[in-house]
Amino acid sequence: MTVRINPSILSADFVNLQHEVERIATADLVHVDVMDNHFVPNLTFGPQMVGRLQSVSPIPLDVHLMISDADRWAPGYAELGAFSVTFHAEAAADVVATARAIRDRGSRAGIAVKPGTPIEPYLELLHEVDQVLVMTVEPGFGGQSFMPETMPKLRALREAVRAHGLDVWLQVDGGIALDTIGIAAEAGADTFVAGSAVYGRDSVEGAIAELRAAATAHTH
């Protein structure tokens, strides 16, 4: 199984974002956290900033929308050319229609679930999406502690993906670092978002390589 490391620019220097994305060129994708101060109690940036990032980033964009009314706004991020657009299932009135609208515009579609949201209702929709993001912290802020109680959701997802022979990426986001990435890999994740564990280090390239090695060692 291929392991992907997606550094989150939530922990980067917001006034030097071009430089910050250039520093992580050895990663797979750049994880871009869009927050609206409504779905989560924090505010980052919107389509204008994501469009500019898209034009300067050396690696593709993995957009994580933490915004209300995802049905209305998510397709626009696909139109900007993002590689993947993930919206929260809790914030969408019609998950399938929104995923289809993202795919129709040429991006991979993802659904995200908060730690308290059960995964069972979405297991039968896996053919409609390209990735599922299991939040391993409450969305809104970087630097929080990994919640191991979310791991049964990954196991259920991995089992369903295998059973149906699907190629759906399983992503974890929040508190992913050298001491936790193996737990998530063992549970079935293949795509790892890390903010502070990458940008908090002097050598971001070294951090990416170490995280990749630790995840690969626990992937089966």
Ligand SMILES: O=C(CO)[C@H](O)[C@H](O)COP(=O)(O)O
């Ligand atoms: O979606 C997010 C927060 O809602 C971020 O992607 C995530 O928290 C990354 O930060 P860290 O790796 O420091 O936990």
Ligand SMILES: [Fe+2]
């Ligand atoms: Fe995120």
